[in-house]
Amino acid sequence: MTLLALETSCDETSAAVVRAGAVLSNVVSSQVQLHAEYGGVVPELAAREHLRNLIPVTQAALSEAGVSADQLDAVAATRGPGLPSALLVGLKAAQAIAFARRKPFVGIQHHEAHLYSPWITGEPPRADFEAFQPNVALIVSGGHTMLVHVEAILKHRLLGSTVDDAAGECFDKSGKLIGLAYPAGPEIDRLAETGNAAAFDFPRPMLHEANDDFSFSGLKTSVRYFLRDHPEVLADGPRLRDLCASVQAAIVDVLVGKTLNAARRLGVRCVTASGGVTCNRTLRSRLTQACQREGLVLRLAERRLCTDNAAMVGILAERKLQEAAGDPELDADISPGWALV
Numbered sequence: 001m002t003l004l005a006l007e008t009s010c011d012e013t014s015a016a017v018v019r020a021g022a023v024l025s026n027v028v029s030s031q032v033q034l035h036a037e038y039g040g041v042v043p044e045l046a047a048r049e050h051l052r053n054l055i056p057v058t059q060a061a062l063s064e065a066g067v068s069a070d071q072l073d074a075v076a077a078t079r080g081p082g083l084p085s086a087l088l089v090g091l092k093a094a095q096a097i098a099f100a101r102r103k104p105f106v107g108i109q110h111h112e113a114h115l116y117s118p119w120i121t122g123e124p125p126r127a128d129f130e131a132f133q134p135n136v137a138l139i140v141s142g143g144h145t146m147l148v149h150v151e152a153i154l155k156h157r158l159l160g161s162t163v164d165d166a167a168g169e170c171f172d173k174s175g176k177l178i179g180l181a182y183p184a185g186p187e188i189d190r191l192a193e194t195g196n197a198a199a200f201d202f203p204r205p206m207l208h209e210a211n212d213d214f215s216f217s218g219l220k221t222s223v224r225y226f227l228r229d230h231p232e233v234l235a236d237g238p239r240l241r242d243l244c245a246s247v248q249a250a251i252v253d254v255l256v257g258k259t260l261n262a263a264r265r266l267g268v269r270c271v272t273a274s275g276g277v278t279c280n281r282t283l284r285s286r287l288t289q290a291c292q293r294e295g296l297v298l299r300l301a302e303r304r305l306c307t308d309n310a311a312m313v314g315i316l317a318e319r320k321l322q323e324a325a326g327d328p329e330l331d332a333d334i335s336p337g338w339a340l341v
């Protein structure tokens, strides 16, 4: 089966072609630069940019895969959650292609797609489902932070999620207080590299609570109070790097601690992680150490597949079609608030 997948839920326009678990192409056009000027994603601008980019991105994905539109057996797109006007662009384009070619259409839940990106590896990339093990999946990005028990392929249960800000949002908002450009996560990662993570003590919200939920808005507030009381840190390079390392350590401690707690409690032997914050080098190395210590297999999404991409949407859609578990409605509407359960 040759399947075209489109992803336009937020600020990445992406198209991918997959066939029998292999990713033949995965083209991603990021709008990060466009939104940076506004300090966050502007929905109306995102939608217009998707409209501008979708056809060229899709053409590039088809030509890179060496596939023409009449060779497609199915088309998929993210139905939700996401920005309504952004979702509409990819979903309606995918349905129109499916309609014109009289092929099945599959609507995909964005977070469910994230659950499978850590299994896509190699060059050329393919879904390594032979190695699949029941796992606890951490999805951590600018818009979401959640833990999911993936009991089998296509079978999962949400364990917990953030009650306020997402971890990436905490990086971005803390960075804004420090004076860094949006999105601040990558810059905090870089500055923290030469900082002392034990220099300043920030709270580890909900780390020791007996649930799988997260809360990051209090941590951001403590950064604000810290800077109110120590404004001189902003002009002091080494101490600024210590601050970045200390804030990052607090976020990473919570993410690693809660993920490992859930894995231990559920008795799974595998942990996975995906989402933009999974690019963070300290998170990657701390998860690696913790899983090694506990004898757990760790599958981290490859960096290029951490952020939003259509490859993960296509891999999941193909699997759903194979198992007849898809959403076959050609006229299905967007579902901006579609929560993973």
Ligand code: KG4
Pocket: 010, 011, 140, 141, 142, 143, 144, 167, 168, 169, 171, 172, 183, 184, 185, 186, 189, 275, 276, 277, 278, 279, 280, 281, 306, 307, 308
């Ligand atoms: O997956 P993504 O594109 O999600 C959303 O659009 O929601 O992830 C973007 C988020 C941003 O908050 C960004 O600051 C964060 O991921 N991020 C990082 C790093 N790279 C990206 N956070 C910490 N360290 C990084 N290296």
Ligand code: ZN
Pocket: 110, 114, 141, 275, 307, 308
């Ligand atoms: Zn995402």
